[in-house]
Amino acid sequence: MGRAIADDLTGAHVLLRTRDQLHAALALIELDGVAARIVIAPPDVKPEHLPAVIERASIDVVVGDDPALAVEKTCFVPVNLPKPGVVPPVSCHTEWVLFTSGTTGIPKMVVHSLQGLTGAIASRAASDITWGTFYDIRRYGGLQILLRALLGHANLVMSDAEEELADFLARLGRHGVTHLTGTPSHWRRVLMSPANALIAPGYVRLSGEIADQAVLDSLKARFPDAAVGHAYASTEAGVGFEVNDGREGFPASLIGAPGPVEIKVVDGVLHLRSPRTATQYVGGDDLMQDGWVDTGDMVEQRGERFYFAGRKGGIINVGGLKIHPEEIEAVINRHPGVRMSRVFGRKNPITGAIVVAEVVLAANDNAQDDVRKEILETCRQMLPAFKVPAMLHFVSRLELTAGGKLSRHA
Amino acid sequence: MSVEAIVRAEFEQVAREQEKTLAGLSDETVLLESGLDSLCFAIIVARLEDQLGVDPFTASEDVYFPVTLGDFIKFYQDAAAA
Numbered sequence: 001m002g003r004a005i006a007d008d009l010t011g012a013h014v015l016l017r018t019r020d021q022l023h024a025a026l027a028l029i030e031l032d033g034v035a036a037r038i039v040i041a042p043p044d045v046k047p048e049h050l051p052a053v054i055e056r057a058s059i060d061v062v063v064g065d066d067p068a069l070a071v072e073k074t075c076f077v078p079v080n081l082p083k084p085g086v087v088p089p090v091s092c093h094t095e096w097v098l099f100t101s102g103t104t105g106i107p108k109m110v111v112h113s114l115q116g117l118t119g120a121i122a123s124r125a126a127s128d129i130t131w132g133t134f135y136d137i138r139r140y141g142g143l144q145i146l147l148r149a150l151l152g153h154a155n156l157v158m159s160d161a162e163e164e165l166a167d168f169l170a171r172l173g174r175h176g177v178t179h180l181t182g183t184p185s186h187w188r189r190v191l192m193s194p195a196n197a198l199i200a201p202g203y204v205r206l207s208g209e210i211a212d213q214a215v216l217d218s219l220k221a222r223f224p225d226a227a228v229g230h231a232y233a234s235t236e237a238g239v240g241f242e243v244n245d246g247r248e249g250f251p252a253s254l255i256g257a258p259g260p261v262e263i264k265v266v267d268g269v270l271h272l273r274s275p276r277t278a279t280q281y282v283g284g285d286d287l288m289q290d291g292w293v294d295t296g297d298m299v300e301q302r303g304e305r306f307y308f309a310g311r312k313g314g315i316i317n318v319g320g321l322k323i324h325p326e327e328i329e330a331v332i333n334r335h336p337g338v339r340m341s342r343v344f345g346r347k348n349p350i351t352g353a354i355v356v357a358e359v360v361l362a363a364n365d366n367a368q369d370d371v372r373k374e375i376l377e378t379c380r381q382m383l384p385a386f387k388v389p390a391m392l393h394f395v396s397r398l399e400l401t402a403g404g405k406l407s408r409h410a
Numbered sequence: 411m412s413v414e415a416i417v418r419a420e421f422e423q424v425a426r427e428q429e430k431t432l433a434g435l436s437d438e439t440v441l442l443e444s445g446l447d448s449l450c451f452a453i454i455v456a457r458l459e460d461q462l463g464v465d466p467f468t469a470s471e472d473v474y475f476p477v478t479l480g481d482f483i484k485f486y487q488d489a490a491a492a
Contacts, residue, residue, distance in 0.1 A: 165442060166442070166443075185448060188448070188475060189442065189448055191475035192441050192442055192451075192475045192476065192477055193440075193442050193477070194440055194477055214467060214468065218474065218475055221474075318449070318452075319448060319449075346456060348452045348455060348456055349455060349465060349467030349468050350448055350451045350452040350455055350467070351448055351449060351452040354449075354452045354453060354456055376427075385428065385449055386449055390449075390452065390453040390456060391453075391456065391457070
């Protein structure tokens with residue numbers, strides 16, 4: 001494989017790290033077919049994880065829109081904006097590598113191909129469509145929308161993390177957004193905003209979290225002329241299926257149905273096999289078994305329908321951001337007065353779930369209020385706000401499994 | 411305490427804990443402009459469910475998301491009375 005020099009990225013392994021989503025989009029267009037691997041850093045990647053990312057993914061070059069994003073000891077190349085009308089020669093197959101959310105420590109990197117990423121996208125060009133998304137295009141859900149807009153020759157209105165929701169809705173309205181996508185949590189915020197009167201999308205799409213009946217019905221009531229659909233997709237499994245009948249969950253008839261995506265339920269957990277799944281993790285760990293991806297999403301069948309029932313392994317999904325309970329338990333357990341703790345998600349109509357902690361104290365302590373304050377203070381210092389327990393209860397004991405592990409199913 | 415007083419107290423408590431500055435809470439205050447974010451509302455709704463025994467977002471037949479603080483309080487008053 002050719003090693004890169006500054007302005008020739010042919011065959012290079014590139015880490016794409018930008019402040020601006022548009023720059024990331026332009027760089028992706030430029031680098032596909034040129035670089036051998038593009039690792040797309042999401043906006044919240046932790047700088048301390050970058051050296052390990054660079055090593056694991058054998059990165060030659062960091063491409064970015066701000067020299068301050070350069071990483072020590074690694075070559076930095078400014079984003080090279082595509083020249084209008086100039087199509088870069090395709091000289092190699094490019095791996096598109098995305099980060100998973102919700103990993104403790106160094107994020108897992110998931111390898112896709114452009115073919116797999118675009119497998120769910122209809123080839124019809126539709127320049128009368130204006131996409132809008134609350135997602136960041138540097139994550140799977142947002143990248144899907146970027147690719148839909150690019151392949152369909154459609155317009156795309158991107159979000160900006162700094163922008164107020166009302167301002168973004170006004171901007172979407174000004175540009176006449178027709179297709180708008182976000183998580184159920186994004187949509188609940190839209191429903192609570194008077195500025196939702198400024199948009200009139202024809203297609204409302206939810207994914208990334210469980211879409212419950214309340215949010216689907218509320219969207220249908222607020223946007224009566226819109227088709228409201230929810231999609232099942234994940235960074236590893238790709239786009240699985242879309243549900244357009246206005247109801248939560250999905251029809252049991254999808255299991256075993258013919259089509260590019262095969263679906264099965266094993267021990268209550270959804271598994272997918274399709275050409276759209278990622279091919280592997282960077283650095284080895286198996287992503288598939290016989291081509292099947294274990295999504296980690298638990299489902300329950302009631303009658304002719306399956307309903308989502310949370311995540312295997314206790315992973316908590318707060319507004320689309322996944323949280324491993326162990327990460328929070330480790331912070332809580334730093335307190336010298338704590339014997340053990342259990343962190344779990346509590347269902348919530350605003351963000352899907354919130355984080356709740358149960359704590360067993362080492363000694364019968366009368367100073368519970370002080371300990372509670374100290375634990376929460378430490379959590380606030382060490383964790384982003386959505387990971388800090390919203391509720392903390394003291395309990396006398398926690399269930400253990402037969403193997404002596406903390407029982408994650410209360 | 412009245413439902414309204416409980417709701418208002420919870421707004422102030424969560425704002426303090428999450429280190430948010432409340433914009434002043436009149437009935438006309440738009441919730442998304444109150445200085446609280448989605449996570450704050452999520453916490454408020456969970457705590458009110460524990461205190462009042464109702465979660466009108468999940469329980470109500472007419473699905474509806476409140477826009478102002480006045481809507482929000484009435485949402486809980488109606489649910490608590492039902």
